[in-house]
Amino acid sequence: MTKFADVTVGAELPPVSYPVNRLSLVKYCGASGDFNFIHWNERIARSVGLPNVIAHGMFTMAQAGRYVTDWAGDAGAMVEFGVRFSAMVVVPDDDAGASIEVSGTVEEKLDGNLVAVALTARSGDAKVLTRARAVVRLP
């Protein structure tokens, strides 16, 4: 578990790459209740002008959340978590799918053992999250 005393402002956290394929999206549709066609039906996705099926924004946010809780070492450490969805994660119908690369920097140490982490998430050349920030409480 990451300790508050061991955290340095400005420290960069190692990047992690998370895979996403069509099966991920079908599962996420079911688990979240968001069955929007653009997340599983290529025909409809293209008919509304998208390049292909795209991941749910919340799926991408979940990967950023996982990145933070894995770093913190406590899945219940999150105090605040916010993102802006800035680009689509396009998921082709092949074995590889797509990937979401998340990285983070310790932005601030706050009262009450709180640490703010600034996050970036990319898929291919696109920055898929901006203004992404999590605040965790560390021991």
Place this chain on the structure above:
Amino acid sequence: MGVNADYLGRTFPATEPYEVSRVKIADFADAIGDRNPLYTDAAAAKAAGYPDVIAPPTFPIVITMAASRAAIGDPGLGINYAMVVHGEQRFTYSRPLHAGDVVVAQSTISGIREVGSMTMVTTQTDIRTLGGELVCTGYGTLVERGSA
């Protein structure tokens, strides 16, 4: 623009009680590919000081979405749902949700703003236990792309 600015500040009725279950948390954790044992192993969660398995940080969207959909889908607001994308999402937590929690969610339209041909509508949704404890607040911004 078609969006009715009079809806700013309007609060909608709370949802029916939602019971957070171990199975739903496990399904959600599996769907996001997160193998953290605190989401699936009650003994591990208890050893870490939680009453039961806890839910991942983005799990509350399952609960807030149902409530905010009622707000955003109100015909009087005038949002064209076919033209909507998810622009921003934020949560504040007083603690993680855990299996066994029974909660209700209530949405307020907390922001309406127009940027060029786009209209952004933000809903604030509070998740509370039946006893009134505020567990989590979600702020979701939907962007209606102008059709003009």
